[in-house]
Amino acid sequence: MNAVRLSPAPGPVRATIPLASSKSESNRALILDALTGFRCDLRNLSTARDTQTMIRLLKAGASTGLPDTADVLDAGTTMRFLTAYFAVTGQPKIMTGTPRMCERPIGILVDALRTLGADITYLNNEGYPPLQLNGFSASGQHTLSIRGDVSSQYISALLMIAPALPQGLTLTLTGPIGSRPYIEMTIAQMVYFGADVQANWDERTITVAPQPYTPKPYQIESDWSGASYWYSVVALSGDPDTTIDLLGLKPQSLQGDSAIVEIMRALGVESTFTDQGVRLTRRPAESALSWDFTDCPDLAQTVAVCAAVSGVALTLTGIESLKIKETDRVLALQTELQKLGAELVEVESNHRYEVRSLTGAVPESPTPVIDTYDDHRMAMAFAPVAMQRSVMIEEPGVVAKSYPSFWEDMAKVVTVEPLAEGTKA
Numbered sequence: 443m444n445a446v447r448l449s450p451a452p453g454p455v456r457a458t459i460p461l462a463s464s465k466s467e468s469n470r471a472l473i474l475d476a477l478t479g480f481r482c483d484l485r486n487l488s489t490a491r492d493t494q495t496m497i498r499l500l501k502a503g504a505s506t507g508l509p510d511t512a513d514v515l516d517a518g519t520t521m522r523f524l525t526a527y528f529a530v531t532g533q534p535k536i537m538t539g540t541p542r543m544c545e546r547p548i549g550i551l552v553d554a555l556r557t558l559g560a561d562i563t564y565l566n567n568e569g570y571p572p573l574q575l576n577g578f579s580a581s582g583q584h585t586l587s588i589r590g591d592v593s594s595q596y597i598s599a600l601l602m603i604a605p606a607l608p609q610g611l612t613l614t615l616t617g618p619i620g621s622r623p624y625i626e627m628t629i630a631q632m633v634y635f636g637a638d639v640q641a642n643w644d645e646r647t648i649t650v651a652p653q654p655y656t657p658k659p660y661q662i663e664s665d666w667s668g669a670s671y672w673y674s675v676v677a678l679s680g681d682p683d684t685t686i687d688l689l690g691l692k693p694q695s696l697q698g699d700s701a702i703v704e705i706m707r708a709l710g711v712e713s714t715f716t717d718q719g720v721r722l723t724r725r726p727a728e729s730a731l732s733w734d735f736t737d738c739p740d741l742a743q744t745v746a747v748c749a750a751v752s753g754v755a756l757t758l759t760g761i762e763s764l765k766i767k768e769t770d771r772v773l774a775l776q777t778e779l780q781k782l783g784a785e786l787v788e789v790e791s792n793h794r795y796e797v798r799s800l801t802g803a804v805p806e807s808p809t810p811v812i813d814t815y816d817d818h819r820m821a822m823a824f825a826p827v828a829m830q831r832s833v834m835i836e837e838p839g840v841v842a843k844s845y846p847s848f849w850e851d852m853a854k855v856v857t858v859e860p861l862a863e864g865t866k867a
């Protein structure tokens with residue numbers, strides 16, 4: 443299957459969506475479990491490829507001498523978290539991934555791990571995978587400064603291994619901090635498993651004591667990033683009585699992407715928490731919205747597409763990190779929104795962007811064909827467009843990275859037709 447055609451389905455929009463569970467929570471729980479010697483009972487682990495890859499690579503275990511290869515495919519957290527874990531546990535490994543993964547920077551994490559005592563060599567380009575981990579001999583260093591504006595995943599990776607260091611670790615974060623809720627998620631899960639972590643956000647320091655994790659059962663929540671596409675479905679639905687139930691979400695979440703509740707209020711979606719999750723219904727939308735995505739970069743594509751199609755004037759800031767994710771997401775959005783007669787324009791050199799909706803300009807036929815650039819979020823962010831008009835999505839299999847059952851779930855609200863190569867028209 444190389445593309446899917448999505449079209450509006452007749453009748454009322456009512457659906458119950460089980461949702462994938464959070465790959466971010468899952469991948470942290472797996473590292474913490476590994477550091478207890480695999481003694482935790484982890485429940486509701488994600489079926490996401492990123493999590494399944496982490497499980498496979500952790501199971502592969504230590505090699506007997508020569509480094510074996512850990513291929514993380516396109517999973518950023520898996521690359522960064524496992525690099526730290528294999529380094530501190532002294533497992534010789536070659537860490538590699540897809541060509542895009544080998545363009546995603548890792549130098550900040552490698553420098554920090556080297557300072558702590560890891561022997562790491564670059565096999566190709568300085569600062570990027572593939573890497574070779576050659577062993578660990580604790581250096582005694584237990585304070586580090588680390589930039590907070592490239593990827594929070596480096597910080598999460600270092601924090602999670604810190605209890606295994608002889609003197610623990612104090613991290614000082616420098617510069618702006620991106621994706622901070624993901625660092626807080628890491629700390630919350632570490633504390634749950636018995637770590638002693640003191641975060642002082644005013645002083646920008648996080649101190650972790652040397653103390654083993656305690657094995658415990660852990661239940662992973664559904665994925666708020668995956669939930670965002672359903673919010674967009676509701677925002678773009680023409681049925682005023684649209685009701686979608688998303689299962690397994692909680693009002694007090696560890697996931698910063700639960701900010702979608704507030705963002706989507708402005709775009710016309712009401713959230714009501716129930717015993718089982720959250721019920722989405724329609725409410726009046728605002729005409730304009732400004733949002734800083736520094737804390738929730740993975741929501742930017744969903745919200746940009748939704749605003750473009752619904753005609754809400756959207757101003758986005760805090761989207762710089764999108765350029766180093768699965769693809770350059772800013773460029774990908776700019777290219778693909780044009781196919782819907784909309785634009786994403788940088789309006790000031792300080793990284794302020796606007797979505798300008800030129801809707802009405804795109805005729806119903808031929809159906810726009812959206813390229814996905816090996817990025818699950820490009821496919822899922824554009825899919826809700828089908829609540830209003832037909833759209834084709836290239837390489838729909840990309841969703842497996844975080845939400846393998848996405849198309850099955852989408853078929854509950856729109857018509858989903860798989861198309862083989864050569865049949866697009």
Ligand SMILES: O=C(O)C1=C[C@@H](OP(=O)(O)O)[C@@H](O)[C@H](O)C1
Nearest residue numbers: 466519593594595621624740763
């Ligand atoms: O720690 C995590 O689970 C994640 C952190 C974020 O990355 P950055 O910290 O690189 O922004 C986010 O985009 C990614 O999908 C998951």
Ligand SMILES: C=C(OP(=O)(O)O)C(=O)O
Nearest residue numbers: 516517518519740767768
């Ligand atoms: C950026 C993402 O993931 P990662 O960085 O873990 O590849 C994502 O899932 O949107």
